[in-house]
Amino acid sequence: MPSTPRPLRKLGFLTIGLFDGDDPRAGHESTLEIIELGERLxxxxxxxxxxxxxxxxxxxxxxLAAATQRTSRIELGTAVTPLGWENPLRLAEDWATVDILSGGRLNPGVSVGPPMQWEQVKSALYPDTADAEDFSYDRVSRLLDLVRGKPASDFSGVQGFEVFSDRVQPHSPGLAKRMWYGGGSLRSAQWAGEHGMNFLTSSVVKAENSEDFAEIQLSHIRAFRAAHPDGDAARVSQGLVVIPTDSATPSQRARYEEYAAKRLPRTTSPQGPARMMFAPDYVGTSTELAARLQSHPAHREIDEVAFALPFTFHHDDYVQILTDMATKLGPALGWKPNTTV
Structure with missing residues (x-):
């Protein structure tokens, strides 16, 4: 394992795409504009x-289908799509279609488990099959098989005037290698590695063998790579809330610091029955943030990140944060902007 931080090779960002229920178009448009800005930066x-x-x-x-038509280079991902809400066959069709439209830039990330608010939503989501639905890793395996081109039907050929395929169409050959698993437990990390996926590790993990966030995250990265056929070369992306303030106004800095302070108490001990550990939000100048990240045990062993944008900030805040990330923080971590056209 490296004793010094790896230079950052890939810089990404993550957004929830918040919108006003009375005017949802504006929020969705803002998200698309942010993605376009990310490509330019x-x-x-x-x-x-x-x-x-x-x-x-x-x-x-x-x-993301809309984003494929407004960008040409930046990779586009989900972090993550909860498969409990999805039919793997239909999702495989949708993702392959978007990947084709993007020219092979889609990076789908998934997770498993029952949908959030399961008891309240199951009658609407699965009115006849709720008790029979499988929310285990097998649901991911089904999706992987379909994306990889394994048969979805026992029939192919011509019937009347129509031609049928026995596998998902369109088929996008490179998509399977860009599938990610978002995991917060040691078992998820191992499972993702055993099944040849890429691994997304975020600002939320389970306190299983430790109550030190960085130590837990590091153990997941190492377990994933130990189980993966590519070993230390297996792709891991780290997701933390990171807010550079280099060009922020005084009022923005004050808001960012208040946001992080309000969320800090939940990081001091495991939360809830599942004993979830949350990482603190990182706020400061790029020089300060780079020093903190380069001393983070898990960050020292990865070379890809997808820094999360806070949920409730304004469009102008995201512009400032992304601009500082690309022009100051990224270079301070050894990253170079992708200017490929």
């Missing part, structure tokens, strides 16, 4: 969270 990737029955993007596949 040289970011390698832009990621969308997935929210259902909330005021965040509920259909990343639709928003």
């Amino acid at each position: 040289g970011f390698d990737s832009a990621w969308l969270r997935h929210r259902h029955l909330q005021y965040g993007i509920s259909s990343p596949v639709a928003v």
Whole structure:
């Protein structure tokens, strides 16, 4: 394992795509503009969270399809799509379609488990099959098989005037290698590695063998790579809330610091029955942030990040944060903007 930080190779950002329920178009348009800005600034990737029955993007596949037509280079991902809400066959079709439209830039991230608010939503989501639905890793395996081109039907050929395929169409050959698993437990990290996926580790992990966030995250990265066929070369992206303030106004800095302070108490001990540990939000100048990140045990072993944008900030705040990330923080971490056309 490296004793010094790896230079940052890929810089990405993550947004929830918050919107006003009375004017949802404005929020979705803001998200698309932020993705366009990310490409102009040289970011390698832009990621969308997935929210259902909330005021965040509920259909990343639709928003990313729009983004493919407004960008040409930046990679587009989901972090993450909860598969409990999805039919793997239909999702495989949607993702392959968006990947084709993007020219091979889609990076789908998934997770498993029952949908949030399961007891309240199951009668609407699965009115006849709620008790039979499988929310285990097998749901990911089904999706992977379909994306990789394994048969979805026992029939192919011509029937009347129509031609049928036995696998998902369109088929995008490179998509399977760009599939990510978003995991917060040691078992998830191992499972993702065993199944040849890439691994997204975020600002939320389970306190299983430790109550030190960085130590837990590091153990997940190492477990994933130990189980992955590519070993230390297996791709891991770290997601933390990181807010550079280099060009922020005094009022913006004050708001950012207040935001982080309000969320800090939850980082001091495991939260809830699942014993979830939260990382503190990082706020400061790029010089300060780079020093903190380069001393972070987990960050020292990765070379890709997808820094999360805070949920409740304004469009102008995101412009300032992304601009500082690309022009100051990224270079301080050894990253170079992607200017490929």
